[in-house]
Amino acid sequence: xxxxxxxxxxxxxxxxxxxxxxxxxxxxxxxxxxxxxxxxxxxxxxxxxxxxxxxxxxxxxxxxxxxxxxxxxxxxxxxxxxxxxxxxxxxxxxxxxxxxxxxxxxxxxxxxxxxxxxxxxxxxxxxxxxxxxxxxxxxxxxxxxxxxxxxxxxxxxxxxxxxxxxxxxxxxxxxxxxxxxxxxxxxxxxxxxxxxxxxx
Amino acid sequence: xxxxxxxxxxxxxxxxxxxxxxxxxxxxxxxxxxxxxxxxxxxxxxxxxxxxxxxxxxxxxxxxxxxxxxxxxxxxxxxxxxxxxxxxxxxxxxxxxxxxxxxxxxxxxxxxxxxxxxxxxxxxxxxxxxxxxxxxxxxxxxxxxxxxxxxxxxxxxxxxxxxxxxxxxxxxxxxxxxxxxxxxxxxxxxxxxxxxxxxxxxxxxxxxxxxxxxxxxxxxxxxxxxxxxxxxxxxxxxxxxxxxxxxxxxxxxxxxxxxxxxxxxxxxxxxxxxxxxxxxxxxxxxxxxxxxxxxxxxxxxxxxxxxxxxxxxxxxxxxxxxxxxxxxxxxxxxxxxxxxxxxxxxxxxxxxxxxxxxxxxxxxxxxxxxxxxxxxxxxxxxxxxx
Numbered sequence: 001x002x003x004x005x006x007x008x009x010x011x012x013x014x015x016x017x018x019x020x021x022x023x024x025x026x027x028x029x030x031x032x033x034x035x036x037x038x039x040x041x042x043x044x045x046x047x048x049x050x051x052x053x054x055x056x057x058x059x060x061x062x063x064x065x066x067x068x069x070x071x072x073x074x075x076x077x078x079x080x081x082x083x084x085x086x087x088x089x090x091x092x093x094x095x096x097x098x099x100x101x102x103x104x105x106x107x108x109x110x111x112x113x114x115x116x117x118x119x120x121x122x123x124x125x126x127x128x129x130x131x132x133x134x135x136x137x138x139x140x141x142x143x144x145x146x147x148x149x150x151x152x153x154x155x156x157x158x159x160x161x162x163x164x165x166x167x168x169x170x171x172x173x174x175x176x177x178x179x180x181x182x183x184x185x186x187x188x189x190x191x192x193x194x195x196x197x198x199x200x
Numbered sequence: 201x202x203x204x205x206x207x208x209x210x211x212x213x214x215x216x217x218x219x220x221x222x223x224x225x226x227x228x229x230x231x232x233x234x235x236x237x238x239x240x241x242x243x244x245x246x247x248x249x250x251x252x253x254x255x256x257x258x259x260x261x262x263x264x265x266x267x268x269x270x271x272x273x274x275x276x277x278x279x280x281x282x283x284x285x286x287x288x289x290x291x292x293x294x295x296x297x298x299x300x301x302x303x304x305x306x307x308x309x310x311x312x313x314x315x316x317x318x319x320x321x322x323x324x325x326x327x328x329x330x331x332x333x334x335x336x337x338x339x340x341x342x343x344x345x346x347x348x349x350x351x352x353x354x355x356x357x358x359x360x361x362x363x364x365x366x367x368x369x370x371x372x373x374x375x376x377x378x379x380x381x382x383x384x385x386x387x388x389x390x391x392x393x394x395x396x397x398x399x400x401x402x403x404x405x406x407x408x409x410x411x412x413x414x415x416x417x418x419x420x421x422x423x424x425x426x427x428x429x430x431x432x433x434x435x436x437x438x439x440x441x442x443x444x445x446x447x448x449x450x451x452x453x454x455x456x457x458x459x460x461x462x463x464x465x466x467x468x469x470x471x472x473x474x475x476x477x478x479x480x481x482x483x484x485x486x487x488x489x490x491x492x493x494x495x496x497x498x499x500x501x502x503x504x505x506x507x508x509x510x511x512x513x514x515x516x517x518x519x520x521x522x523x524x525x526x527x528x529x530x531x532x533x534x535x536x537x538x539x540x541x542x543x544x545x546x547x548x549x550x551x552x553x554x555x556x557x558x559x560x561x562x563x564x565x566x567x568x569x570x571x572x573x574x575x576x577x578x579x580x581x582x583x584x585x586x
Contacts, residue, residue: 023453024520048434048553049531052546065520065531065548069431069445072453074520097433100260100556108268123261123585126213132269133544141537146516 001025001073005044009075012040023073031079031088038077038091041066046075051091051101053109055135056143059083060111064091080143081111090116108133214259218245226254231570233262239336240581244558244574246567253570256562258555264585271545276302276376276512279542284370286547287583289329292322293525294532295374300455301521301534302376305514313501314378315457320494321361321373322523323487324391327398328357329526330480330487337477337575338409341418346409353401356394363387376512378504388495395488402485410481419473423561423573426471433560434553437528438483439577442476444469449524461493473576480578513540527551527578549583 006025012033029037049065064077081088090113092099102113103122110131113119124130210216219228232243241262247255267286271279283298284291296318303310310318335350358368364387365373365380373380409415425435427443440447446465450458466482468475514536522531528550537543554577562570 042431045431047431047436049529050434050533050546050548050553052533052544052548054535054544054546063533063546065533067529069427069440069447070452074522095432095434096560097435097553097556100552120213120217121261123264125261132266133272141543146535146537146543147518 001071001075008044009037009040012036023071024076025073026076026078028078028080031081034077034079035089035091035094038064038094041075041077042094045069048095048097048101049074051098051105053105053111053133055109055133055140056080056146057137057140058143060086060109061143062088062105062111078147086111087114088112089114092116107131110134214243214257215245218247218255218257221255222247223249223254225249233259236340239579242555242579242581242584244570246570248567251566251568253562253565253567256559256570258558260585262585263582265582267547267586268545271542273541275540276514276542279545280375281370281372284367284372285582286549286586287525287527287530287551287580288369289332289580290325290526291369291371292318292325292373293523293530295371296322296456297521297523297525297530297532298534299374299376299521300523301519301532302512302514304519304521305517305534305536306376306509306512308377308505310377310456311502311505312457312499313382314503316494316498317379317383317503318374318456319458319461320383320391320491320498321364321379323490323494324357324361324394325371326487326526327484328354328361330484331357333480333526333578334405337578338415340571340575341415343409343412343415346405349401349405349408353398356397360387360390360394363390375504377508378502382503383498388498391491392495395492398484398488402481405481410478416474418572419477419576421470422473422569423565423576424471425557425561429557429560433557435528435557436550436553437525437578438479439476439528439554441465441467441479442473442576443471444475449522449529453522455523458490460497461490463490463493473572476576476578511540513538522548525550527580527583528554547586549586551577551579551581551583552586555579555584 001023009027027037046066046068049067052063054061059080059082062079062081066075079088086109088111090098090102092102093115099117100122102116103119105111106113106119107121107124108131110129120126211219215230222228227248229246229248230243231246233241243259243262245257245259246253267282270282280298283294286294331350331354335347338346361371362368364383365371425439425443427445430440430443436447444467446467448465449455451465463486466479466486468478516536516538518533518535520531520533522529530550531548533546533548534542535544561573
């Protein structure tokens with residue numbers, strides 16, 4: 001991404017780009033800065049690749065991927081919203097392609113996109129609220145731990161900040177066990193796939 | 201006699217929601233989920249005024265398998281076979297996007313020979329995908345013969361891919377850092393022969409079908425997708441190049457070794473179904489040229505990295521593997537928490553974005569043209585539903 005474009009986005013409310021590597025520029029936004037920044041990136045003629053969410057200790061992380069038809073690389077917007085109030089403005093008035101992506105996030109996580117034209121279930125059964133990709137507190141990991149470059153985002157004041165770090169340690173202890181069982185399976189799977197073409 | 205509850209008579213959730221906004225004196229029609237032109241189980245609810253479409257709404261999810269959840273409970277290698285089943289027509293591109301993301305996380309170097317093998321097989325797979333699209337699209341438009349030609353030629357390429365991958369459709373051939381099996385002399389000779397053979401067939405397709413007046417009337421000036429609309433919906437691949445934008449990841453963000461080959465990016469300015477048709481026909485020739493160049497310069501050497509970790513456990517972080525599939529940009533976003541299981545896998549499927557514009561593009565057109573537009577978008581339903 002061109003430096004001048006990064007500056008324009010900074011001016012539009014997207015805080016300084018946290019990492020620029022291999023042409024990927026990543027911006028960590030506050031929810032209220034999302035729409036002005038998206039409007040700016042539409043002016044810069046980027047197209048929407050996808051909108052996705054992930055469940056972390058600090059809240060739901062929404063990731064917006066944009067790319068350009070002529071320029072190489074990607075622009076990434078990250079927005080963190082709290083578990084208690086999973087609400088974010090919809091960008092579908094600017095990028096209509098986001099309508100389905102946002103419905104999908106609503107299906108999987110129960111995130112509410114305000115001003116979305118029709119936030120009904122897209123892929124899952126309409127009669128139930130399953131939210132299959134939500135994680136329980138045991139398996140949630142820390143967002144700042146996985147993305148150390150994104151310190152700019154102020155994590156919402158977590159009431160049990162001390163406890164959550166404790167959870168993380170216990171979760172860390174549990175995962176090696178999973179790894180142990182996973183390892184055996186993984187090797188087996190590896191061998192099978194490696195052998196099949198040979199046998200055929 | 202059967203008795204239905206009042207609710208059942210009013211249709212399911214989506215029909216009821218759609219009916220609520222209907223005008224007077226219009227017909228609500230369900231096209232699919234078992235309609236021949238929807239190729240799989242896609243359903244489109246239409247509001248018709250005579251033969252004209254006032255409103256359309258695709259209903260998804262009939263083959264939804266929650267691939268993203270599966271990614272969170274399987275280890276990295278265990279998830280590889282899933283990639284062959286997302287898009288059954290260009291499975292190797294999905295294989296590639298996934299291994300590309302994991303290789304970036306692992307900082308794994310791919311041996312040169314493996315890169316060449318990936319290019320050859322992926323392009324061969326792209327040809328089989330386009331051949332099937334060609335036959336099926338013309339079948340939608342009422343021409344029965346082309347699908348027979350398309351399938352017969354596709355069969356040859358699939359036989360070749362079967363020699364090295366061991367499967368015919370849902371390939372699981374790429375592995376982290378390389379490929380699972382080396383090319384055989386039989387495959388190399390067969391592929392060279394196939395390239396020559398298909399070069400004689402493509403002009404025949406042109407004479408038989410592309411220049412046919414009946415086809416032209418069905419596709420010319422139908423389903424206009426301006427560049428601005430493509431941008432707002434995230435349309436990529438041949439559909440975008442049919443709108444005159446030469447955007448191809450193989451050229452824009454060259455992954456693997458695509459910068460070493462000499463090939464064109466076909467693009468047409470007309471933005472209609474015919475332009476998208478012509479882009480795919482030209483792309484097959486470009487793929488043939490890439491395959492021939494790759495086979496000619498195929499280096500010797502290993503096809504897997506010399507040292508592989510016993511357990512695939514990428515460090516904390518994220519990676520976005522993006523490749524150019526037969527339908528557009530395939531993106532796989534992997535977030536790793538340092539364990540043997542991905543923390544989150546997001547699959548960005550090109551058909552999903554390509555279909556999302558259907559509601560806008562079909563407003564006010566004839567019902568028969570809707571079939572032509574759906575076909576020209578080259579949809580693969582399992583890829584949309586994931």
